[in-house]
Amino acid sequence: MERIKNYIDGKWVDSKSGETFRSNNPANKGEVVGVVARSGREDVDQAAKAAQGAYDAWRLTPAPRRGEILFRAAGILLRNKESLGRLETREMGKILSEGLGDVQEAIDMGYYMAGEGRRLSGETVPSELPDKDMKSVRVPIGVFGLITPWNFPIAIPSWKVFPALICGNTVVFKPSSDTPVCATRFVEALVEAGLPKGVLNLVHGPGGEVGEYLASHPGVDAVSFTGSFDTGKRLEGICGAIHRMIVTEMGGKNAIIVMDDANLDLAVEGALWGGFGTTGQRCTAASRIVVHRKVYRKFIEKFKRRASRLKLGDGLQKGTDVGPVINESQFNKILREVEIGKKEGAKLILGGKACQKGNCSEGYFIEPTVFVNVTSEMRIAREEIFGPVVSVIEADNLEDAIRIVNRTAYGLSSAIYTQDINSSAVAERDLETGIVYINASTIGAEIQLPFGGIKHSGYGRKEAGGRGGALDTYSRWKVIYRDFSGRLQKAQIDK
């Protein structure tokens, strides 16, 4: 059992109150992964002060030098990949291959953002006037408050911390209380890489207290949040009222369309991986499968057969396909949603209950669950359940399928399986989501393009790389006009 501390102003410290909380293994409730500093307001005050104090020196550090530190941190994550992947499985429950994938994403993000240190480019454009030049430059925003969820416990912090730092911001980072040990290991990599004190500060503790106080703290200039819609919306309200920039990445009710001309076996694999991968706990998880009526029955038959063979268990054990859900409250919530689905008239054809086989009763295991005869009005087709529950919905044709997919408050990811280039083009154009996949599942975004959703899935700019990605979130444009004519020149007038 490990003691996990805050990291404030270059020191590992307990919370001011000395209080702690426990992080447990969801596959084995009895196993405590870490005993963690439970912070309060004073700890956030100290962290914000440290981040403010370090800001000037960090923003004036040449971006390529900042990039070198990120590059080293990525190398340290790579060196520790195996142990970090195992830790993810123990603390969050995802199977080992997914844990390793999560760490790899952070490594990729580290190297990518390290390179941005040598790019961070703006524009120089010609002036309307003689003897005048003009340019735009990226400048940091200040102290960023970063708040992250538990489902990608190293990758999501990396999506925020690396771009925030490369742009010259300093950071107060509050990770999920379900995965504090993973977050701590991530911060340790940056510390080992030589990050100056105060540039990155880590504060553990409950969201409602520490997270909310951080978001509204006078020492913070901007907030980046990933988590549920309810929390994100609340924080948008708080930040809006104090004129503070906030970016939110929130939930999803993602769907896969399976057309009558689809390669059905491929579509079944995509639905399986999208629906039950990471136990359905990805923001991009495919929780709705919208199937053309001509292949509806055949799809269901194949999908059920494949889903019933998935092996549940501890993700560290070879051959496990699906791990536990994160904690007791999610476990209970998912089972409640299943009951609601049954009451609404959806037909349960697989799962729907806690798994009791083998060692499953030691953790929060729920059987892969499939509902059919689902309609878009039903709650299970609208609300994010965030567990291994998939709803299959019948559609008459492409237009009907697209309408069904769009009939939700969320707009993160969607997919279509079809052999018809015209159908794929229409779907690509008309699906109202931030990300669209063609002949691939709703999951598996790559970091070199922007990531994020619309509607209830996101507010503000995007995460990850590419044009319009994280650099636009973590920096702002400053525009410089320089007149070297030595006389008064009035743009718009002296033309």
Ligand code: NAD
């Ligand atoms: P959550 O909203 O419960 O918590 C997210 C973070 O916010 C945690 O650190 C938590 O401690 C903190 N928090 C909770 N209440 C707070 C408050 N009142 N003020 C400030 N901070 C508070 O979400 P979760 O259960 O950790 O994560 C699951 C959710 O995250 C799902 O909805 C999922 O779709 C979403 N998610 C979205 C993306 C994306 O990029 N769109 C990625 C991953 C997860």
